[in-house]
Amino acid sequence: MDDGRTIDSEMTDGKMMDGKTIDGKTRLCGLIGNPVEHTMSPVIHNTLAGHCGHNLVYVPFLVEEGNLADAVRGAYALNVLGLNVTVPYKSAVIDSLVETDDLAARIGAVNTLVRTEGGYKGYNTDMSGLYRAMVSEGIRIEGEEIVLLGAGGAARAVAYLCGEQKAGKVWLLNRTYEKAERVAEEVNAAFGREVVVPMLLSDYEKLPERKFLAIQGTSVGLAPKEDDVVIEDAAFYRKIHTGFDLIYKPFTTRFMRLVREAGGEAYNGLKMLLYQGIIAYELWNQVEITEKEAALVYDRMKREMGIS
Ligand code: ATR
Numbered sequence: 001m002d003d004g005r006t007i008d009s010e011m012t013d014g015k016m017m018d019g020k021t022i023d024g025k026t027r028l029c030g031l032i033g034n035p036v037e038h039t040m041s042p043v044i045h046n047t048l049a050g051h052c053g054h055n056l057v058y059v060p061f062l063v064e065e066g067n068l069a070d071a072v073r074g075a076y077a078l079n080v081l082g083l084n085v086t087v088p089y090k091s092a093v094i095d096s097l098v099e100t101d102d103l104a105a106r107i108g109a110v111n112t113l114v115r116t117e118g119g120y121k122g123y124n125t126d127m128s129g130l131y132r133a134m135v136s137e138g139i140r141i142e143g144e145e146i147v148l149l150g151a152g153g154a155a156r157a158v159a160y161l162c163g164e165q166k167a168g169k170v171w172l173l174n175r176t177y178e179k180a181e182r183v184a185e186e187v188n189a190a191f192g193r194e195v196v197v198p199m200l201l202s203d204y205e206k207l208p209e210r211k212f213l214a215i216q217g218t219s220v221g222l223a224p225k226e227d228d229v230v231i232e233d234a235a236f237y238r239k240i241h242t243g244f245d246l247i248y249k250p251f252t253t254r255f256m257r258l259v260r261e262a263g264g265e266a267y268n269g270l271k272m273l274l275y276q277g278i279i280a281y282e283l284w285n286q287v288e289i290t291e292k293e294a295a296l297v298y299d300r301m302k303r304e305m306g307i308s
Pocket residue numbers: 149150151152153154155174175176179201217218219220230
């Protein structure tokens with residue numbers, strides 16, 4: 001069909017196109033990764049396009065191992081406006097870009113490709129998304145004493161964000177000490193100061209006697225293993241004034257419950273997901289998404305997860 005057609009809410013069960021018309025001017029954005037079928041990104045971007053009145057469609061692209069460079073080159077050739085990148089390609093995709101933003105290059109992970117002259121430029125909106133989610137909840141990083149749990153890909157990126165946003169001190173606790181040490185060395189070298197202090201997870205009792213912002217960056221507690229948590233001890237949670245779990249499935253993690261039971265405030269990672277999408281959308285479309293629009297998308301995401 002080349003005569004343009006409307007895919008309306010009825011035809012798509014209200015989930016895809018928000019009544020938009022696909023025509024000769026429709027722009028395409030998408031997600032490349034493997035797997036991609038559980039992604040919430042189409043909900044974020046198609047809802048934003050609907051609210052903003054942009055003629056843009058966002059779809060997931062499953063990219064099989066070995067096809068990444070072809071996928072990026074092909075997308076550029078097809079005039080695709082922008083792409084998100086997810087597991088397992090966030091690092092590997094850097095080789096297919098014409099330019100990489102500073103923070104993304106330091107982290108070594110890119111989740112957003114923006115079309116520029118001659119190719120795509122890579123950004124890491126996961127981290128700027130986390131920062132904006134924290135700002136929207138009134139959580140500060142600058143000057144803060146932070147406990148960061150984990151030293152994998154996600155936690156490592158958070159450590160860079162903390163360095164960039166001038167955190168006071170980051171106590172990086174990990175089950176495998178060597179990984180915490182490596183991240184600390186890298187981040188401290190990148191920012192020219194001793195911002196990250198590596199520690200063994202089981203040494204949490206040695207943390208200074210004070211209140212911390214705690215960021216949960218391990219994969220422990222992720223659905224379906226919702227009852228798991230990295231640290232059980234209530235004494236640890238009494239040292240936390242605010243807990244931020246990067247996990248959003250389940251919506252309330254065991255870590256969050258333990259923080260709240262000890263009197264702290266706790267947040268999940270859904271707003272980080274929301275804002276990483278919003279920042280990507282802003283980069284692609286050169287617009288600013290308002291907090292009101294962000295709230296509409298957030299409600300839609302919660303509905304998608306079955307949370308009212
Ligand atoms: P991601 O990309 O989500 O960060 P990852 O790179 O595999 O995933 O990192 C997983 C993190 O969760 C690591 O910090 C890991 O600790 P190790 O470095 O010691 O492996 C942490 N993690 C996973 N399972 C854990 C468990 N049962 N107890 C404590 N930490 C755990």
